[in-house]
Amino acid sequence: MNFDELKKQWDSQSSDEVKINPDLDIKKEANTTIDKVRKVMKKDFFFQLTNFPMLLIYPYIFGLNTPIVWWVLACIVAIMIVPLYYLIKFYNSSYKLEYNSLRNINWFYYNFKSSITIFSLYMYTLCILCILFIGTVLIEKQTYTHFDSLINFGIFYFIVLIIYIGFCIWMLKWWIKKLYRKPLKELKEILNQLEE
Structure with a gap:
């Protein structure tokens, strides 16, 4: 068989027989979204790491x-390390998977969603700990003595x-919406397309 015969057979073959998997583009889009999330x-x-040196300055x-005050700061640092550990663990685990299957994309989506929840809880806890720190500072400095009564100080502080x-x-919701909601919605849409 010579080259001309092969060429004729190739040209006579129907292009309908060659089918490209439509999920390939969707999975490529998922990889792009996942790369954005990682960045x-x-x-x-x-x-977030800049918070740790800032705590030492307060x-x-x-x-x-x-x-x-140093004891309160040590407790704040200990509480901040735990959620950061889980977020770092998720981030590192995300590089060990290839996102060419529905199962792996699904894994990333649900872990990313739970990471957003962990991040939210982390930030709420940090806000509460800042209230604790400010209260400790005010009590240590006896700032309430500038007020006529302890009730006035309590109302002001409240x-x-x-x-x-x-x-x-408000800041936390804005931060999450700005950084994480869009990629989360994109991943959800990609999963919906792959599951159809």
């Missing part, structure tokens, strides 16, 4: 270098806490 997580992780900013908590919740 965002990496940037966010390094941003006692000097407030002029309180007492053992109770109003400031409500404003602070509202701001923290």
